[in-house]
Amino acid sequence: MVTSTNLVYLIALPLFSAGLLLLLGRIADKWGHIFATLISASVFVIGLIEFFAMQGRDGEARAATQKIFEWISVGSLHVDASLLLDQLSICFVLLISGVGTLIHIYSIAYMSHDHDRRRFFAYLNLFIAAMLLLVLGDSYLNLYVGWEGVGLASYLLIGFWNQKPAYATAAKKAFVANRVGDVGLSLAIMIAFTQFGTVTFAGVKESASGASAGALTAIGAMLLLAAAGKSAQFPLQSWLGDAMAGPTPVSALIHAATMVTAGVYLITRSNFIFDASPTAQLMVVCVGAITLLFGALIGTAKDDIKKALAASTMSQIGYMILATGLGPVGYAFAIMHLLTHGFFKAGMFLGAGSVMHGMNDEVNMRRYGAIGKVMPITAATFGLGYLAILGVPPFAGFYSKDKIIETAFNAGGIEGILLGGATLLGAAITAFYMTRVIVLTFTGTKRWDENAHPHESPFLMWAPMAVLAIGSVASGFLLSSGSALVNWLQPVVNEHHEHHAEEFLPPLVVSALALAVVAIGVAFAVLKYRTVPVSAPEKVSVFTKAARKDLYQDSFNEAVFMRPGQKLTSSLVTTDNRVIDGLVRMVGWIIQTCASAIRGIQNGYVRSYALIMVLGVLALVTAVWMVTL
Amino acid sequence: MDISNYIYLSALLFTIGAIGVVVRRNAIVVFMCVELMLNAANLAFVTFARVYGNLDGQVASFFTMVVAACEVVVGLAIIVTIYRSRRSASVDDASLLKR
Numbered sequence: 001m002v003t004s005t006n007l008v009y010l011i012a013l014p015l016f017s018a019g020l021l022l023l024l025g026r027i028a029d030k031w032g033h034i035f036a037t038l039i040s041a042s043v044f045v046i047g048l049i050e051f052f053a054m055q056g057r058d059g060e061a062r063a064a065t066q067k068i069f070e071w072i073s074v075g076s077l078h079v080d081a082s083l084l085l086d087q088l089s090i091c092f093v094l095l096i097s098g099v100g101t102l103i104h105i106y107s108i109a110y111m112s113h114d115h116d117r118r119r120f121f122a123y124l125n126l127f128i129a130a131m132l133l134l135v136l137g138d139s140y141l142n143l144y145v146g147w148e149g150v151g152l153a154s155y156l157l158i159g160f161w162n163q164k165p166a167y168a169t170a171a172k173k174a175f176v177a178n179r180v181g182d183v184g185l186s187l188a189i190m191i192a193f194t195q196f197g198t199v200t201f202a203g204v205k206e207s208a209s210g211a212s213a214g215a216l217t218a219i220g221a222m223l224l225l226a227a228a229g230k231s232a233q234f235p236l237q238s239w240l241g242d243a244m245a246g247p248t249p250v251s252a253l254i255h256a257a258t259m260v261t262a263g264v265y266l267i268t269r270s271n272f273i274f275d276a277s278p279t280a281q282l283m284v285v286c287v288g289a290i291t292l293l294f295g296a297l298i299g300t301a302k303d304d305i306k307k308a309l310a311a312s313t314m315s316q317i318g319y320m321i322l323a324t325g326l327g328p329v330g331y332a333f334a335i336m337h338l339l340t341h342g343f344f345k346a347g348m349f350l351g352a353g354s355v356m357h358g359m360n361d362e363v364n365m366r367r368y369g370a371i372g373k374v375m376p377i378t379a380a381t382f383g384l385g386y387l388a389i390l391g392v393p394p395f396a397g398f399y400s401k402d403k404i405i406e407t408a409f410n411a412g413g414i415e416g417i418l419l420g421g422a423t424l425l426g427a428a429i430t431a432f433y434m435t436r437v438i439v440l441t442f443t444g445t446k447r448w449d450e451n452a453h454p455h456e457s458p459f460l461m462w463a464p465m466a467v468l469a470i471g472s473v474a475s476g477f478l479l480s481s482g483s484a485l486v487n488w489l490q491p492v493v494n495e496h497h498e499h500h501a502e503e504f505l506p507p508l509v510v511s512a513l514a515l516a517v518v519a520i521g522v523a524f525a526v527l528k529y530r531t532v533p534v535s536a537p538e539k540v541s542v543f544t545k546a547a548r549k550d551l552y553q554d555s556f557n558e559a560v561f562m563r564p565g566q567k568l569t570s571s572l573v574t575t576d577n578r579v580i581d582g583l584v585r586m587v588g589w590i591i592q593t594c595a596s597a598i599r600g601i602q603n604g605y606v607r608s609y610a611l612i613m614v615l616g617v618l619a620l621v622t623a624v625w626m627v628t629l
Numbered sequence: 630m631d632i633s634n635y636i637y638l639s640a641l642l643f644t645i646g647a648i649g650v651v652v653r654r655n656a657i658v659v660f661m662c663v664e665l666m667l668n669a670a671n672l673a674f675v676t677f678a679r680v681y682g683n684l685d686g687q688v689a690s691f692f693t694m695v696v697a698a699c700e701v702v703v704g705l706a707i708i709v710t711i712y713r714s715r716r717s718a719s720v721d722d723a724s725l726l727k728r
Contacts, residue, residue: 604724606659611651 002057004064006046007083007136010093013039013046015129021122032118033111036125037104043128044097051090060491062087065138072141076197084138084201088492091335091485092135092258092265095342099257100128102464106350107249109460110357120160120247127153131258135265139200140189143266147185147230150259151178157254158246170242177239181229185266188222191215205272213277220273220280224287227263231317234291238553240314241298244306248353251306256313256349257342264317264338267324268331271493274324281325285411288322289422291315294551296429300436301547303536304363305352308437309345312389315426316341322419323404326411331493332486333403336479340396343471344388350465351382355441357461358454365440366534367449372442374454377462379442381469386438388472390431390518393511396476401427402511403480409504416504427514431521439529447534635676642669656708656718660701667697 017039021032028035054062063086071081085093104124111117130149137143159171193199195215196207208216227233232240243255254260267274267284274281295315302308316337323334355371355378356363372379388395391402405427409420448454456462479485505513536548546552601612642665649662671690678686712718 604726606720606723607651607654610647614647614651 001061002064004050004053004066004085006050007064007066007085008068010043010046010097010132010136011083011129013043013129014125014132018122018126018129021118021125026118029118033104033108033121036121037101037108039125040097040101040104040128043132044094044101047090047093047097050085051094054085054087054090062491077193077199079139079141079199081142082138083136083142085136086492087488087490088265088268088335089135091339091489093132095339096128096131096135096258099342099346099468100124100253102467103249103253103346103350106252106353106461106464107247109458110249110353111247114247116160120157123153123156123160124250124253127157127254127259131262134262138202139198140185140192140204141199143269144185144189147226147262148182150254150262151175151182151230154178154243154254154259157250158243160247160250161245164245167245170239170245174239174243177236178229181226181236184222184225184229188219188226191219191222195219201269204270208272208276211276213279216273216277217279220270220277221283223266223270223273224280224283227266227321228287229263230266231260231263231321232291232314233263233287233318233321234294235553237291237294237314238550238557240310241302241307241550244304244310248306248349248356251310252346252349252353255310257346260313260317261320261338261342264320264324264334267321268335268493271324271328271331275328275494281327284325285322285415285419286325288318288320288325289419290318292318292322292426293422293429294318296426296433297543297547298550299433300429301544302433303365305355305365305368305437305441306349306363308365308433309349309352312430312433313341313345315430316345316389319401319404319423319426322423323407326407326419328494329410330404330407332489333400333407335489336476336485337397337400337404339479339485340388340400340472340475343468343475344385344396347465347468347472348382348385348389350461350468351378351385354378354457354461354465355454357457359452360449362449362452365437366532366536367447367452368441369444369447369532370442371454375456377456378465381462381465382442383438384469385472386434388476389434390522391427391514392518393515394473394477396472396474398511399476399480402507402514405514406505406507406510409510412504420504424513424517428517428521431518432525435522435525436529439525440532444529444532447532632676632680636673639669639673639676642666642672654719654721656711656720656723659720660704660708664697664701667693 014036017036021028021036024032050064054064063084065082065084067080067082069081070078072079104121107117107120107124111120114120127150130146130153132146134143134146134150137146155171155175158174159168162168162171189199192204195211196204198204198207225236228236240255240260244251246255274284292315295311295313295318299308299311299315302311320334320337320341323330323337355368355375358371358375358378359368362368384395388397391397401423405420405423408423409416411419540548549555601608646662646664646666646669649665650659653659653662671693674686674690674693676686678684678690708718711723715722
């Protein structure tokens with residue numbers, strides 16, 4: 001463990017830039033976007049320098065720390081604001097700053113007509129700073145600060161066009177759903193502190209082995225709740241679809257590549273908790289399996305290209321969460337899928353943004369069609385991302401997703417077959433809905449609006465897409481050649497290789513199976529969408545109707561949480577008004593009434609005062625007389 | 630000596646004075662009734678001084694007379710001033726503080 005003095009700049013630079021751009025206001029309009037992009041790029045460069053410095057050190061000694069200042073020192077609670085850059089964090093640092101920089105560059109062109117472009121870039125830098133703090137914090141409390149920071153940035157960016165009430169509502173919805181998860185995280189921190197007396201990762205890891213199973217399961221469940229909130233997992237998934245109200249680069253960066261994967265990071269980082277608690281692990285795989293099917297089903301029915309991609313994100317993160325629940329073997333594959341997903345999903349979102357840019361911000365895929373001819377670069381980069389998410393060899397998804405399917409089957413017993421079946425089914429549905437997106441958007445016949453004149457996007461937009469497309473092609477091979485990532489992460493997640501002995505199915509069979517179901521999904525979509533009506537057909541099966549309505553997740557939340565919640569608050573308000581305020585008002589009323597009665601004595605006639613005095617004296621004399629008698 | 634008659638007289642005078650203060654409205658009459666009550670008290674003082682054979686009661690009655698004289702000076706001045714401004718010596722009319 002070495003100390004590094006550079007780590008703080010990873011966070012300080014974008015934070016400074018965000019503050020500067022927000023404080024300077026319109027003065028910075030001319031250069032704000034370039035400044036923010038340069039800051040993001042320099043963060044990436046620092047990340048690379050740190051990465052190469054880590055390469056120069058050996059396994060266990062690779063991690064670097066930096067203590068910034070003593071944050072809290074009360075009684076037995078000592079928390080330093082210090083950073084930890086280890087093999088896991090560096091993956092995220094490079095992903096966040098790398099993809100982040102590409103998206104900054106893309107946004108320069110994408111947001112060029114927006115009046116508030118500088119503010120947008122300030123928020124993007126704020127997000128980069130918060131997300132880096134999230135992955136670099138060396139304790140749960142430091143992580144929590146970053147966790148809340150990305151929630152804030154996400155809220156600000158979803159509601160960036162808050163002049164539209166629907167978008168402002170979407171931002172609020174995302175914020176509220178995230179708060180539910182945040183409660184889980186804060187509870188997990190509290191339980192960890194009461195149980196272990198420390199909140200640092202190293203400290204909790206040390207004491208976790210001696211802790212009671214109940215405490216570990218409780219912490220694990222609360223961490224899972226936090227992860228579900230941030231990563232849009234069942235049952236807190238409803239916000240992600242609406243979060244697409246934000247500008248498309250935001251959807252690519254925050255709601256596809258980085259922030260929504262924070263839950264996967266949290267579970268991987270807390271591997272010592274989950275490894276020690278099989279119950280918590282079971283909850284994790286259940287949530288992952290449910291969400292990967294849930295998201296995939298929603299994706300099949302969405303006509304809004306961004307919402308279809310959002311459902312796909314939900315489903316792919318379901319894969320990652322499922323992998324993290326599979327124990328030590330799964331973590332590396334979850335992170336690998338996270339990294340490859342960061343490339344291909346961000347690339348596809350940017351492609352969707354490029355299509356929208358050319359089509360006057362039209363998002364309905366039924367109004368697209370035959371765009372591949374007029375936007376060849378967008379179609380090509382999107383297509384590479386498509387092949388990657390399908391898991392076609394040798395594209396990125398093949399290496400990461402097949403590994404997850406294989407690991408799921410290897411979980412053993414009935415659980416393994418169920419999980420493996422779920423992941424295979426998910427892969428088939430993924431193939432179906434992604435092919436649907438491709439067919440509806442890039443091939444077929446023109447169904448454009450009369451005013452639409454699609455054209456290829458400028459260089460600043462297609463260059464990042466091209467880089468991400470290269471990532472979608474190559475990242476899987478690079479990360480898995482010689483088990484590079486698995487070995488790299490080994491010190492963090494304590495993976496031991498003997499797990500590979502008990503194989504349910506040989507890898508080749510799993511890959512063949514996965515490819516077969518993908519082929520079925522693709523063929524089904526191609527056959528089904530030979531002709532596409534411009535308006536969505538009304539006569540559809542109950543399943544399609546349910547999927548169009550996000551499987552009734554909003555209706556459920558509304559019926560179970562929102563309406564009773566409203567009832568509760570309104571009845572509490574009534575209680576407050578009638579009972580609490582009533583008591584206070586009654587005290588006032590009593591005093592006023594008594595005062596009015598007593599005021600009658602003060603009639604202003606001297607003789608009545610004299611009479612009272614005489615009566616008083618008489619009473620006094622009588623009293624004395626009675627006592628002495 | 631039998632003091633009960635003196636005490637009865639004193640009590641009677643005091644009661645007449647007290648009733649006068651309460652029922653009469655003319656400030657001068659109220660004032661006279663107050664004097665009557667003071668003198669009733671004086672009578673009781675002097676009676677007890679005589680009974681017990683010491684001078685304390687008589688001294689007290691002298692004090693009362695001095696205080697009463699001072700009170701008369703101040704009180705009459707006030708009554709005359711009120712009468713001058715309001716053309717009335719009724720105590721019921723002097724109720725401005727009530728409002």
